[in-house]
Amino acid sequence: MNTMIDVAGLRIAFGASEVVKGVDFNVARGACFGIVGESGSGKSTVLRALAGLNRDWSGRIAFEGTPVGLKRSGAFYTKVQMVFQDPFGSLHPAQTIDRILSEFLLVNRTGDIDGRVNRALAEVALPPSVRFRFPHQLSGGQRQRVAIARALIAEPEVLLLDEPTSALDVSVQAEVLNLLADLRRRLGLTYVMVSHNLAVIAHLCEHMGVMQHGEMVEQLSTRTLREGGATHPHTRDLAALSLSLETVDAPAV
């Protein structure tokens, strides 16, 4: 297989406490790999290490067979972009949406800033009128779409997505999931997506890893999961709960 991302023996610590304890996985070019698992299990921490936002890791992280070190070059970010879990924290409060979206283009001296900003807004289904607003003037869902637009504007090959739809309502979630599926098909993007929502992961990814207490306790295909083939108790619990909440007329929680 044509491997885009290769992670082996990844360990990450904050001070004395190790929160990721030896994680291995591969993602093929153009594939989508999902990471699910309980809160605090280390999902975001793994993703941040891939993005070069964490310095205290050891093990191997390679993109297209080339191992990356603790520091990443500017060129790295034209290839790999990340969308964060918390859209409020990740958008600069004093910058307009226009400024936030143009940042990357200004730094990289790209032309046609105006057109690209408008296209990025259209791609995430935001009206052009939000362009000169500030993040606090947008709803939670609108802010997350700005965060996705900002990642797309770099035209990356890899998107690292941390809970990209958990702040979105179901209708925008559907639009964003369709958009992500479409971008992947059209541009051959590779995704690693973290979500606590198993149905969201299963919709977009064909493989997933399940994390608990800093370990990836199971890796399986979405198909195996759907056919009831999960073996680890944590995966089975997540699947059972997800199914019980799926319909509006299922028994109460």
Add this chain to the structure above:
Amino acid sequence: MLVDIQDLRIAFEGNGKRFEAVRGVNLSLAPREKLGIVGESGSGKSLTARAMMKLLPPQAIISATRMQFDGVDLLTRSERQMRRIRGGRMGFVLQDPKYSLNPVKTIGTQIAESWRAHNTGSRKMAREAALDLLEQVMIRNPAKVLDAYPHEVSGGMGQRAMIAMMLAPDPDLLIADEPTSALDASVQAEILRLIDALVERRNMGLILISHDLPLVSHFCDRVSVMYMGRQMEEIAAADLAQARHPYTRGLLNCMPALNQPRETLPVLARDAAWLEETPL
């Protein structure tokens, strides 16, 4: 009636244009009642919730024919009087937990402060209460989280810390804006069970804002469905599956499901006529 709101309107003005984000919302809630508010992004759910706490952005123009909390007219309350109500009899979990937690204070300090604002007890008792609350919201290592700063915890932990802080003063009304959106299903179920127990035990009223329709239908008594600042319908939560309004049906239909793989998710086809109808 714990909450009684009639014809709530919230508008913003800029460049000579007026934008009405909330247009004539009516809400009522009795003690022990759980009301869900659902609706797409930007439909005015958070603004409606913030209006109840009078925590709207300063440029927001608000009007209502009635806005009462347990018989108290909120429209005429001063900021000082509101401050006593907020975080006391009225608790709220805001949509952006990291934004609403103070970044320079430890989580334990913040929960303890919130506890002491409405309970009498020593510093030590407040700290113990904070620890107990963190345990109640299912934080695995509560002693460690107590001394952590907001940026040192995961998304789901921040959300739970915020919930613990709001439950500390034992409120009569809890307004929770997407309180569990960052949590996995098992923790989510636990937190909702905890909130449910408080509703029962303390006769608390709950307003739960969420975009997760199945969740709201399992958990609440009634559901109000919002679109573009208006209420499309208000129905018993148990009847949500039989909702007739095309908007509600559209919302129900566009969620990915584990047992029902679909290549493309249906998206909402919005109809201008929805906004012309007299709501409810």
